[in-house]
Amino acid sequence: MISNIILSVAVLAALGFILGAGLAYAARAFTITRDPRIDAVLAELPGANCGACGYPGCSGYAEALVTGSALITGCPVSGKEIGEHIADIIGQEERMDISSDKMISVVKCRGNNDTSARIFNYSGLEDCRAAARFYGGPKKCRHGCLGMGTCIGVCPFSAITMSSLKLPVINGDRCTGCGLCVDACPRQVMVMMPKRAGVQVLCNSGEAAKIARQVCSKSCIKCHKCADICPTVAISFDNGPAKINFDLCTGCGLCVQKCPVKCIYEADRG
Amino acid sequence: MDIREIMIVIIGAVLINNYVLQRFLGCCPYLGVSKQLETSLGMGMAVIFVMAIASAFTWIVQYYILLPLNLIFLQTIAFILVIAALVQFVELVIRKSSPVLYQALGIYLPLITTNCAVLGVAVINIRAGYSFLLSLVNGTAAAIGFTLAITLMAGIRERIELSDVPPALRGAPITLITAGLLSLAFFGFAGMVK
Numbered sequence: 001m002i003s004n005i006i007l008s009v010a011v012l013a014a015l016g017f018i019l020g021a022g023l024a025y026a027a028r029a030f031t032i033t034r035d036p037r038i039d040a041v042l043a044e045l046p047g048a049n050c051g052a053c054g055y056p057g058c059s060g061y062a063e064a065l066v067t068g069s070a071l072i073t074g075c076p077v078s079g080k081e082i083g084e085h086i087a088d089i090i091g092q093e094e095r096m097d098i099s100s101d102k103m104i105s106v107v108k109c110r111g112n113n114d115t116s117a118r119i120f121n122y123s124g125l126e127d128c129r130a131a132a133r134f135y136g137g138p139k140k141c142r143h144g145c146l147g148m149g150t151c152i153g154v155c156p157f158s159a160i161t162m163s164s165l166k167l168p169v170i171n172g173d174r175c176t177g178c179g180l181c182v183d184a185c186p187r188q189v190m191v192m193m194p195k196r197a198g199v200q201v202l203c204n205s206g207e208a209a210k211i212a213r214q215v216c217s218k219s220c221i222k223c224h225k226c227a228d229i230c231p232t233v234a235i236s237f238d239n240g241p242a243k244i245n246f247d248l249c250t251g252c253g254l255c256v257q258k259c260p261v262k263c264i265y266e267a268d269r270g
Numbered sequence: 271m272d273i274r275e276i277m278i279v280i281i282g283a284v285l286i287n288n289y290v291l292q293r294f295l296g297c298c299p300y301l302g303v304s305k306q307l308e309t310s311l312g313m314g315m316a317v318i319f320v321m322a323i324a325s326a327f328t329w330i331v332q333y334y335i336l337l338p339l340n341l342i343f344l345q346t347i348a349f350i351l352v353i354a355a356l357v358q359f360v361e362l363v364i365r366k367s368s369p370v371l372y373q374a375l376g377i378y379l380p381l382i383t384t385n386c387a388v389l390g391v392a393v394i395n396i397r398a399g400y401s402f403l404l405s406l407v408n409g410t411a412a413a414i415g416f417t418l419a420i421t422l423m424a425g426i427r428e429r430i431e432l433s434d435v436p437p438a439l440r441g442a443p444i445t446l447i448t449a450g451l452l453s454l455a456f457f458g459f460a461g462m463v464k
Contacts, residue, residue, distance in 0.1 A: 004340075004341075007339060007341065008341055008343075008344055011335060011336075011339060011341060011344065011348075012344065012347065012348065012351070015331070015335070015348060015351055015352070016351060019351065019352065019355035020355075022355065022359070023355055023358050023359060023362075026359050026362050026363075027362060030362045030363060030365070030366040031366075032365065032366060056370050056373075060369075060370070124434065125432060125433075125434060127432065129432065130432045133432070
């Protein structure tokens, strides 16, 4: 009887000791030595954890920067100044001017409550993703903005507001180009465009003229008038609405005047 | 040891006697970590890893320490000891190798320590008299069953998030009802293998 008790204690103690020793060894073998520069870089980054760099949050990106697997230019949110600070910390040369090709998001649709036709009254959850799942949403146009503000909810920089006619408006100064709204939009209406873009085609529909006319008064009808008048041949059509090549576009605004449905806009987003 | 026996153990543990949906073991992480598909998959992977190793180690402890020394009554405490140490080990490894997964699992990783599913699979292995290989197979299959259940649940819950649930049922109630229905659906597998 007594021997049984002693044996149990001994066995459990031995087992515990072996496992404990194993854990102690593992704790040493798997220790994480954290580079102090990571915290320094993290303090410089915007801290919005938007994930636009492709890393899990700012801390993940800071770590990648310090280990050298990411470039300073990977963060579309932080400007040149922050980039220089970080370069000082980690000693990495900036390889590209961040501000030159600053991208911001643009609502590629003008189909608000006035201009765009509806097929039913939607009274469900006020969320574009939910609405898009419900028979493709209430709007007749299958490509346009659903106007329920999912993009507003995901924007960490409060750069998006909703107009009175239910169309998101982007504050170009606040938008950092993180692209979260682009991912959240179920209609791919949010697109990234260079901030310097002179003119923008604000229609997402690739439908033929006949259908486009029926669903929305602001829909691109693929008439090619803009492409014909463009002096630098910057506008093309490939199975979609007019597309502007921003490398060629000079922002002269001839297409804006020529467009019969007025779906091309000067970049101040009127 | 033939393939047929192994297949029966696998199908039994994954579908027929699913540890979560039929034996109701491991319900805590099943309801706790099933809000998002991604984290639930991570949890499933951690459980697969832990259960497979736990099955192997507890089998060794049972047949090479407890049985020869006639200390079967120490089974529960010895198994818990082994499992707790293993989970600690897995936690260390994950923290080192995948900080993202470590962050995602948060407090749920230590919860596997006292997860009844892990202890359950260890005890059931012994009760059923499985050999070492079959124990390993059963442990892995049980964990795969757990992963299956938790990912199914997470997928459903992601849809529920967007649905119009009556106010009284929002949150835990609708989750429990869903779990019940899912479990009921798995009863359809009963009797698949004679």
